[in-house]
Amino acid sequence: MLQGCTVQPLLTDLYQFTMAYGYWKSSKEKATAVFELYFRESPLGGEFTIFAGLQDCLLFLSKFQLTKEDVKYLQSVLPPTTEQGFYDYLRNIDTSAVTLRAVPEGSLVFPKVALLVVEGPLAIVQLLETPLLTLVNYASLVATNAARFRLAVGPEKRLLEMGLRRAQGPDGGLSASRYSYIGGFDGTSNVLAGKLYGIPLFGSMAHSYITSFTSMSEVEVQTLKPALEGQPAVDFVSLCKEWLARVCRLLQVPQDQINSSELAAFISYAMSYPRNFIALADTYNVMRSGVPNFCAVSLALHELGYRTVGLRLDSGDLVQQSLKVRRTLRTCAAEFGVSWFSDVPIIVSNGISEKDLIDLQNQRNEIDSIGVGTHLVTCTSQPSLGCVYKLTQVCGKPRIKLSEDREKMTLPGKKTAYRLYGPDGSPFLDLLTRDGESPPRAGEEIQCNVLSKRGECLRVRAARVETLYRVYFKHGQVSQGPCTPLEIRTHAQNSLTNLHPQHKHLQEPVPYQVAVTTKLCDLLTELTKESSPLPWQPDSSNHTA
Incomplete structure (x- = not known):
């Protein structure tokens, strides 16, 4: 049974409902859309992030429904020109047509690779944006912060989370206890976290x-x-x-x-x-x-x-x-x-x-043991991970967002992600492909374009290839059994152990590479040309790794 922080559908931004009305008014509310939730830059000056918050996302999706009181309140705050039929529509929406693919919770994740891929009716998946960001942003940030504390102090000393009284409210305090444990802390002073999540207590x-x-x-x-x-x-x-x-x-x-x-x-x-x-x-x-x-x-x-x-x-x-x-x-x-x-x-x-x-x-x-509070739970050096939730496809047609800030450009289309491992067992590259492309195979040469190097062409061979996404929610049901905090913690620590030390340095780590296939790169170039007089072009030079 899933157990976690319950978020209500109204814990969102007003513009999600104003856009939903716009979709409904334009008869686009049922159009199949794909959104991706990801971040653009690794936090805290590091080169990795621990993905956390998935269990709460699944709990939210499984319970998503607007009550009569919710709809009545929306009627009082939306413009009076909003048609009654929209409120009738809101009373009947649910997540039965939503599919969520995700990286397993506790995995290491990197910039531009989606943590969640959400597919379903446009208006509904739009309404999911803010709650999903709320559930993932802080959880992943504090788990990563905790992992950095663990790397800083080494494996021998016990780390104890003692930040409840310094956290941003009771929800922040409970989340901090839960996700610092996943990130590598050994225990908490938070009694409720001990009860709910089985975290060892200290005091x-x-x-x-x-x-x-x-x-x-x-x-x-x-x-x-x-x-x-x-x-x-x-x-x-x-x-x-x-x-x-x-x-x-x-x-x-x-x-x-x-x-x-x-x-x-x-x-x-x-x-x-x-x-x-x-x-x-x-x-x-x-x-x-x-x-x-x-x-x-x-x-x-x-x-x-x-x-x-x-x-x-x-x-x-x-x-x-x-x-x-x-x-x-x-x-x-x-x-x-x-x-x-x-x-x-x-x-x-x-x-x-x-x-x-x-x-x-x-x-x-x-x-022997170290109690940490304020700097852990408030993530003093970086208070937000900065995850975003972007539309990548509507009715099977890839969509792109351009920007004068290159880092804010989105990667179009529905995609699949793979992690490539070297002979030493360490991952060295995440590869994004267009949905339906043949997956990369171990031992075969793979040509791709590195995102962080303006499309630099790269040829690589992987000793092992891992598919990153799994289907966790479909047809209104959670499709994979829930994981306990201990199981997620174990996965996170194993993932960190397998990451090459050069990517784990707390200061000036070696960048971890994320790349796209030639087909995805071509799509990106094509859509950019259609939308802008200044097209994005990959470098023509070839490099082998």
């Missing part, structure tokens, strides 16, 4: 929990039962105080400098979650209070058979602090004979960006 305490305690007298429960069942409860408060004295002597930290209210908060939390104790150690002073208090409570838990989950830092020089904390943990582990204590995970957060992660990887550090 401990905030500074407010610690500052809510003012003294040890506020720790009302004094005892804790050992992990081993059947053992009597122990005076845990006294045990923590004993361990604090031992830790302070070892670390040569004056015990009178230890913040006792922080200790009270740690003890209270540990007794609430003895098997899941994580402490935020930077509320007052990291090395002269937070870390000694953490060590004391953790070692007291160890004496009762429990094992601490982690220590979190949220301010200051996180790299240097991680080194100091790790040295302290190892010192305690050696002195007190608790071997696992030296490896307690260190978790950091504090407005971390992609650049911060790159810098982190270039320095020696002892950080």
Whole structure:
């Protein structure tokens, strides 16, 4: 069963309905049309994008229908000259005649290659434009942003999404949690995302929990039962105080400098979650209070058979602090004979960006997990992917949009897309063909024209050829079973693994090539000549790759 963000048909731009009326008035509403949803440039300075949002698109299509209340509202906002017959038409429209082909969700996608190909009655597929763009644009952008964070930090460290409170509203926050997981994050703090999408949850305490305690007298429960069942409860408060004295002597930290209210908060939390104790150690002073208090409570838990989950830092020089904390943990582990204590995970957060992660990887550090919020969910360096939805064919006739800005020219006609792989298993070119053309075959020479090089002619041979599009929606029904976020995440990570490293560089990556067949290139040239006195011409030079 599909589960995701439900978008209503009225979540659209008014001009979609004014155009639909124009189509209806001109008796063109039933003309078969093909639209393509794609982007013109890879985001965030990179060379790849992770396609996301398909499951929500399918959910939207499967439920698309205007209610009586929707139509009544449209009657109140459209010009009074709009004929009643149009509203009767709107009451009965659905997506039973719509077909949607798409690249599998989680795939790597590249500029000018359609992510979605939508075919159906002109007025209806026009009405789908804004909702589909809404569902794909942000989802793909945040999944790609997350993938870049993962590439920046490497595969070893855990990445935790913690951006719900910083996201653009509740829908943005939920989408960010879902699609950052697909992009390579390991977990989220968002409880609803955990429930809906099965994303692993992470969370401990905030500074407010610690500052809510003012003294040890506020720790009302004094005892804790050992992990081993059947053992009597122990005076845990006294045990923590004993361990604090031992830790302070070892670390040569004056015990009178230890913040006792922080200790009270740690003890209270540990007794609430003895098997899941994580402490935020930077509320007052990291090395002269937070870390000694953490060590004391953790070692007291160890004496009762429990094992601490982690220590979190949220301010200051996180790299240097991680080194100091790790040295302290190892010192305690050696002195007190608790071997696992030296490896307690260190978790950091504090407005971390992609650049911060790159810098982190270039320095020696002892950080195990990283919580990321604002820069992930808001995609600070580029707030929009810029997907567009363009008409390419009506009644079997290819259509083209020309522009003084060459990048905004559309590729005409209904098309098929193929991905070509080299002998090393990496993709090296996406090939667009006219619908009905013979597909490229592995081992055969293929002549094509590269889009990013003004039509430069290229001859290539592929070790393997993959058809990119699958039919996901037809006859009003979803035609492929839904994928879970974990399945999409796995596909996305496998796709990234297979992409050649030169295309994954976070700065100045080698461009990935997208090309068109000779037939499609000829069609483009022909339609351009018909529509403009300045025709688009491919270069005549030949190159072999």
